[in-house]
Amino acid sequence: MQGIWAALTLQAGYNAGLVAIGATLLGFAAGAAGAFLFLRKRALVSDAVAHATLPGVGLAFIAMVLMGGDGRSLLGLLLGSAISAWLGLLAVEWISRKTRLPEDAAIGAVLSSFFGLGIVLLTIIQSMSAGRQAGLESFLLGSTAGMLRQDAILIAVAGSVVVGLVWLLRRPMTLVAFDAQYAAARGVNLRRVDLAMMGLVMAVTVIGLKLVGLILIVAMLIIPPVTARFWTERADRVVWLAGGVGAVAGYVGAALSASAPDLPTGPIIVLVSAALFVLSLFFSPARGVAAAFQARRRFQTRVHRRQGLLSLSRSEPIHDPLTLRILKGEGLIRPDGVATEDGLAQAAKIARDERRWEVARAVHHDTALTGRYDGLTPIEDVFTPDEIEDFDTRIGGLRVVAGSA
Amino acid sequence: MMGAEFVQLSLTPILIGVLASIACALPGNFLILRRQALIGDAISHVVLPGIVAAFLVTGTVAAMPMMIGAAVAALVAVVLIEAIRRLGRIEPGAAMGVTFTSLFAGGVLLLEQSDTSAVHLDVEHALMGNLESLIWLDATGWSSLTDAAALAGLPPELPRIALVAALISLLTWLFWRPLKLTSFDEGFARSLGMPVSIIGLALVSTAAIAAVAAFDAVGSIIVIAMFICPPAAARLMTNSLGAQVGWSLVFATVSAVLGYVLAGYGPIWLGFSASVSAAGMIATVTGLILAVACIAGPMRARVGQGATG
Known part of the structure; x- marks a missing residue:
């Protein structure tokens, strides 16, 4: 030495x-x-x-x-x-x-x-x-x-x-x-x-x-x-x-x-x-193997979280162990697999996002924008609030209408 | 010159040189077409750490453990090159350069650290081989070729390299069609359902076997030269793969024989007493043949470029 x-x-x-x-x-x-x-x-x-x-x-x-x-x-x-x-x-x-x-x-x-x-x-x-x-x-x-x-x-x-x-x-x-x-x-x-x-x-x-x-x-x-x-x-x-x-x-x-x-x-x-x-x-932080591995894990988590929440919103059972682990970790479902209050709210938000995207892809002509749909990006990141409002009108929603039930 | 002395001193080195050249030139044809010519260079560098490691593990300089060590090192190098290329997103040439120089440096360090002074194991020997020393002492003349007792005294390198050359010829013949297709049009071969990457790996492994067996007999310079120069010269002679392989075998054989004779007898003809390195001379002759092909080969130009261009 x-x-x-x-x-x-x-x-x-x-x-x-x-x-x-x-x-x-x-x-x-x-x-x-x-x-x-x-x-x-x-x-x-x-x-x-x-x-x-x-x-x-x-x-x-x-x-x-x-x-x-x-x-x-x-x-x-x-x-x-x-x-x-x-x-x-x-x-x-x-x-x-x-x-x-x-x-x-x-x-x-x-x-x-x-x-x-x-x-x-x-x-x-x-x-x-x-x-x-x-x-x-x-x-x-x-x-x-x-x-x-x-x-x-x-x-x-x-x-x-x-x-x-x-x-x-x-x-x-x-x-x-x-x-x-x-x-x-x-x-x-x-x-x-x-x-x-x-x-x-x-x-x-x-x-x-x-x-x-x-x-x-x-x-x-x-x-x-x-x-x-x-x-x-x-x-x-x-x-x-x-x-x-x-x-x-x-x-x-x-x-x-x-x-x-x-x-x-x-x-x-x-x-x-x-x-x-x-x-x-x-x-190395940008191109290294460890960084790439970490980025992959982050991406995987995002996909599983989103798909899990979509299943929740459709009341479908979740079987994938990684999805269950992520949702439980964030407190979106209880240990027995039932959605928490928070989880239901998040699921509803994701479901609405998904529905808005569906409409956006059907009616919007700019493929450079609609092409950014990858099942992960929130629609707010791509379209302006008034455009999203337009999609919402097309979807139709709860509003007061005249006439008897 | 063609008498008993020739059989005793020159016949076996020439045969070993020719067989080693053929074993390396055959896979070289496909490596050139696939732009993997330098894989031979990389393999022949990593043979050194392989044999040193084998020596350290077994403690002997017997041929078999050495060859296994070299083959393992070659395989490790190929895997490392591929891993670095994919993991680091680095171009293949640089990945190759990083891998083989590091492994070679490791080999030299191991060699210096270990006590190999007692055995005949050093870098120069690895580079130059010892073609001149592979003589057939038991031979008394051409009649010895039918004499079982004398044949038993053949240098063991000869049957070994003969076996490898035969094996590689057989493999080339058996897998001719897939090799040809994957070398010329990988996409088309894949669309036919051929296991393209397995064929590629098998080709590189075959090249590694050829390199290790030839290295054992003739040293690494000839190995690199034979992987590249005869097939490259042959490529400038013809547009047909079959003819190219044929030409490359002719060039390999001619350079091995001519190189050995020039090294052994050239200085004597010029009036000097000592001979020069046969391995070096053979590599030089392959380079000269390629130079002639570059200047005068009928198919030397690229498509669309005039023959004189």
């Missing part, structure tokens, strides 16, 4: 502190950039981008060794990965635009063949004399052990640049993500905005390679936006909330992983964001 606290307050050591700051910034950038992708319903493109980085890493290493270096410069490897990720992205775009294959097939095809090529290159590197200790495998799952100060600075600077770009491009990207057709009609160049969006995703992926690895960076791009979506209906808020969720997951995940051995940073960050997602799935 103390270890976690020390790590959370950045006192678990220099390296752990660097990692935590890097993970926080990366998490924010990934969440915000991923939000556009998610709103555009193209979340899994990031999977193709991430896997497509591997051949670039391999080629960059080989190129740097051939040029006489030791091939382990992080900047060089990241540049290589960015180039091949960009090629992978263009390939996805080209396949789904030029051929009849759907985008998901294009994603899967690019993902697997680029990754396969990457693995081939890794085995070539392993057979090179300089490649024995290259440690390029760490790009698969990330590795924070022995992270250098310059690596952390690279991640921090690049992460901030991505966040800045998200802020600059937020308007066109929100517009396209929210309603691409409308954006196109407004004269926004869809293809360019999409490519910019993908460029941000690619930048996040490349930055995250060292920290969480190419298989799990996808999670940092997808899970925070999905989590944020539970809490708001506004596109712009999803973006910044997703950034916040990503940052929290990155920070807490990095701290947890620093607090004990055998807790790899990447998977822990992903699991923290997955936990936030599960919490939101169940407990």
Whole structure:
């Protein structure tokens, strides 16, 4: 426990502190950039981008060794990965635009063949004399052990640049993500905005390679936006909330992983964001499962109450246990099932409402109004008092008439 | 090259590669048509937590518990994806992304936490498979194919994947009509009274079986590649489903053989001593075949779009 606290307050050591700051910034950038992708319903493109980085890493290493270096410069490897990720992205775009294959097939095809090529290159590197200790495998799952100060600075600077770009491009990207057709009609160049969006995703992926690895960076791009979506209906808020969720997951995940051995940073960050997602799935007020369940219960109660009262007004027996329970709970019937004074009054009111609706639907021509009859809405919510008076006249009622009985 | 050494070192890996490719490509055809291509990707990611959990429960690396663990994990993932999609009203792609990355992260964490250093169980192995090591040591030449004693020394992966490939071929043949109908026109199939959702679930389960069996032998890269690339390339060759399945099997077989040969002998031809990853090479070859089909496949364009469009 103390270890976690020390790590959370950045006192678990220099390296752990660097990692935590890097993970926080990366998490924010990934969440915000991923939000556009998610709103555009193209979340899994990031999977193709991430896997497509591997051949670039391999080629960059080989190129740097051939040029006489030791091939382990992080900047060089990241540049290589960015180039091949960009090629992978263009390939996805080209396949789904030029051929009849759907985008998901294009994603899967690019993902697997680029990754396969990457693995081939890794085995070539392993057979090179300089490649024995290259440690390029760490790009698969990330590795924070022995992270250098310059690596952390690279991640921090690049992460901030991505966040800045998200802020600059937020308007066109929100517009396209929210309603691409409308954006196109407004004269926004869809293809360019999409490519910019993908460029941000690619930048996040490349930055995250060292920290969480190419298989799990996808999670940092997808899970925070999905989590944020539970809490708001506004596109712009999803973006910044997703950034916040990503940052929290990155920070807490990095701290947890620093607090004990055998807790790899990447998977822990992903699991923290997955936990936030599960919490939101169940407990968010508007879209959560608990809220939906509650709304269903409320609706059920209303239907049963109304149907029960209608039965009372027609003096029909009630058999449904839930209806009986609701009516008894409100004191509308006695425990033996006989209607109370209150219950009879309520039943009469409901019966009158039902009768008024019947007339309204027969005589009124505006279907937009009469269509609101659902067996639950009181007629007073839909029609004006003088209209209801008109319905009452048509029904006929008790009034003094001339003549003998 | 085609002598005793070939039988001993290359025949069984090539056969296993071909059978695994066929087992994955067959269901892949229908997944592509249903726009569920990435379910194969999701399944092959969650295989890892499945086998790690199986190892933790049974304490062995025997094949059977591992495969059961992987199959259970695949099923759990499919159910979770569907639950998240419905409960959270989230689009399927994002639901898939949330599920498989979380499960994969869980798998990696379990692996790091448990003492698996003594056994051969790690992420890289799961990704790349060990096709090259599935050699037939008892073979002395082509005559060993009729020698019962030598046949008993075949790597156990071969009969297993052969059985699964045969099972999947049989299922595809038996359920051809419902599969075809539900993949092309779900509404029409439903109006005929077909149990559309059960057929969909059965297809995904079959894909999971193929993925798990193939994973055991060849690693997850080939699994993803074979689910998608050969059927996608085949889709660009023809408008008939029968011909598409045929093409996909040809592409799968060609890439498995060509990929293995290139990986094993390519570097030697180029003058290097070591070979490269066969699994990676096979996946690369499937990608190249798809690339050629995208550029030159006779049916590559959408309806209403010119062939050059």
